[in-house]
Amino acid sequence: MTVATRNAPRTERTSPLSGFLRRREIPVAAALIVLVLVTYAANPLFLSQQGVKDLMLNATIMIILAVGQAMVIFTRNVDLSVGSILGLVAFLTGTLFADAPGIPIPVVFLAGLALGALLGAINGLLVTVAHVPALVITLGTLYVYRGINNAWAGGTQYFAGDRPDEFGALAVDTVLGFPIITLLAIAVVVIVGIYLAGARSGRDLYAIGSDPEASRVFGIPVARRVMTAFVVNGLLAGLAGVLYAARFNSVGATTGTGMELDVVAAAVVGGVAIFGGSGSVAGAAIGAVLLTTITSALTALRVDKFWQQAVVGILIIAAILVDRIASVRTARKLRLTEARDV
Template sequence: MSAPAAEQGAARRITVPPRSLRSRIPTREASVLAALVLLVAVTTIVNPRFLDPQGVEDLLLNATIFVVLAVGQALVVITRNVDLSVGSILGLAAFGTGSLFHSAPGTPIVVVFAVGILFGAVLGAVNGLIVTAAKVPALVITLGTLYIYRGVSYAWAGGTQYFIGDAPDAFGNLAVQEVLGIPLIAVAAFVVAIVVGLVLYFTRAGRDLYAIGSDPDAAVLFGIPVGRRVVTAFIASGALAGLAGVLYTARFNSVGADTGTGLELQVVAAVVIGGVAIFGGSGSVVGAAIGAVLLTTMTGAIAALNVSKFWTQAIVGALIIGAILIDRLISLRTAKRLLVEEDRIA
């Protein structure tokens, strides 16, 4: 076999998530899910009205936007990058949706969703192309585009706001329609998480993202198109942020220039808490989605328990630090176990 052919074969082998990763993902997701169940149980015991039908519906609706954003952010973080512009992209897509309905009231809802997703994908592509071409940390680039996109939003919107009454009733009803008692847009958000999770784990392109996050230099040597994969991850993140912007418009009463401000840090927090390693290479979008639900549920639980809302940020910060420390400990234990196995084989 020639050297290039051998490298191609090695590239195919390296894209399979390592055994340690496959064994860690269910455990990490299960621990986050257990924390969510414990939070709900304790809150319900103290305040039984926490899980009344209206309360559950509000929790699901509040989690919808964060779940969609977290799924896209997880794809980027797995590649050892981060996208801080998702809040601004959501804001632009949300205001664009309101503007589209205002200027063309008869626009089909499917077209509105397509435009929002495409708009977000274009902005995500800008992020990815700059990151890969300039070879500058994504943290710096997306911090810059966060402000650029937000500036465009302020220049475009000014003091204008669009209200849900400006949109067709069918669009506004998306937030109240239910499927088996679950809000329709919440179902859509979790379907997105499941579909993206399957693509990420069972396709070569998805497995390449794990390989890139684990060791970008090794991924290049093994023939993985690192630049193209990273750009694709940013495009997907932007597209999902655009989708979240359209859903935001359907969910809330009004959109304006400041829509989505500050969401990016909460989304990164949800991803990290959901078990996606901030150093890349491990985690899953399902875990990120559960992390998003955990954070939104925690906010509702704090209100239900009559705890000062100012504790929310402190608790989120503690959860982030805890998640990073746990990930670090797991990585060290895994590395130590691999060394022991190598010594035994040798």
């Protein structure tokens, strides 16, 4: 046997099934299934026709927000202003329907998407141009956007009766058993997932999150890609704001308050590494479904709201610890492999 043969790098072959089971999304999906089955066993009404529809509706807004947040986290950033963006767009939606009767629903959607994208672009510019950590920037814009909404809305609220019946029907009517707005959320997950997997600019987001400096060396336009992630995140928050106005009975100055932490939690619990570079939008969507289902399940089991929040906190800590342990194990395997091949 030659030296070259002895020193040839060894490759481990894994079956497709083994690779599938190692995916980050699998434990989250398994936890979701167990949660649903246990809750159903304790309360059979949990999976009634209306109960299943409510579960899908409750998860819809969070799924869209989690997908956008995941794109930002992939780049080793975070956006804490999404709840405020949603609130502004939701109130804009109510204002358009109240002040411009007969306005076409597609125009309202376009206005909401445009405002969300604009607010996301402001976040992206501040992060990429000022070179200030996104956590600090978006914490500031969270309060700025919320302040603008408070000043604009004041004590005004818009209710379900202020919007066209066709608009409200988006959260009522179903296709093949799925609410229309839930199908929109699924479409968002599929489209963004295809973009991240198939487009070079999408794959660049992972590279940036893994090593920003190396990405610059390899010619990736880091600032432009990060800017794109923030704009898309804002656009999706705008879409969520419009759908929020269709889903819920009222919108006002406090709409969306506190949602930002739930959104980050959904992405992290869904397997998106908080330090960037890995995860998937499908996982973020499953994480969103898990968190909203936990709330519904604990409510169905008449568990105190405090414990609902505690469970979410435990899930976040567990997800971060699992990600950290996986990173350490991967680094250890890499070192052992390099030592063996020397």
